Amino acid sequence: MNTNVRLATDSDWQQILTIYKSYWDKYFENMTDEYRKILKYFKESFDKRNGYFNYWVYDNGEGEIYGWFSCLQVFNSPLRRDYTGEISVFIRQDKKYGIIAARILAKTIEDVSNTELTCLLANIVTKNIASQKLAKHFGFIKSDFTFINTPFYPEVNLWVKPLK
Numbered sequence: 001m002n003t004n005v006r007l008a009t010d011s012d013w014q015q016i017l018t019i020y021k022s023y024w025d026k027y028f029e030n031m032t033d034e035y036r037k038i039l040k041y042f043k044e045s046f047d048k049r050n051g052y053f054n055y056w057v058y059d060n061g062e063g064e065i066y067g068w069f070s071c072l073q074v075f076n077s078p079l080r081r082d083y084t085g086e087i088s089v090f091i092r093q094d095k096k097y098g099i100i101a102a103r104i105l106a107k108t109i110e111d112v113s114n115t116e117l118t119c120l121l122a123n124i125v126t127k128n129i130a131s132q133k134l135a136k137h138f139g140f141i142k143s144d145f146t147f148i149n150t151p152f153y154p155e156v157n158l159w160v161k162p163l164k
Contacts, residue, residue, distance in 0.1 A: 003059065004059050005058050012055075016055065019067065019068060019092050020090055053085060054071060055068055056069045057069075066091065067090060084117065084121060086122070087108075101134055119162050120140070122159040123158060124157050124159055126146070126154075126157055138161065141159065
């Protein structure tokens with residue numbers, strides 16, 4: 001199998017959405033209006049991908065996507081908007097192998113390292129030890145900032161990766 005990490009294309013949207021929904025459908029089953037709004041924002045972020053604010057996919061070489069990664073703009077201030085990206089990684093539930101997340105992360109960090117971005121941010125659920133280990137491996141530093149009782153997670157830590 002010839003796997004590939006590449007920038008997402010419009011034709012990847014349905015598979016990306018399916019992976020995303022596999023994580024969230026059950027959580028939002030009683031909040032359909034809220035979920036509909038989140039999915040709308042998700043699609044808007046996908047449609048606005050540009051340059052290093054983008055989506056990458058890990059495919060099996062035959063067009064089947066096993067996971068995806070996004071780097072989204074964090075700030076709207078004209079002085080900071082192009083310098084910080086927030087990342088997310090989602091792997092298909094039936095393909096949850098550390099190697100997939102590691103390969104996507106390695107490729108995308110390589111792609112964004114030679115851009116204007118000065119740092120990446122990641123919000124990692126406190127109980128997600130596997131993601132914390134992966135973040136440390138790729139040079140992310142756990143900040144002292146913790147989001148408590150956010151709408152969708154009980155506790156999330158902010159991780160930062162300086163790029164410059």
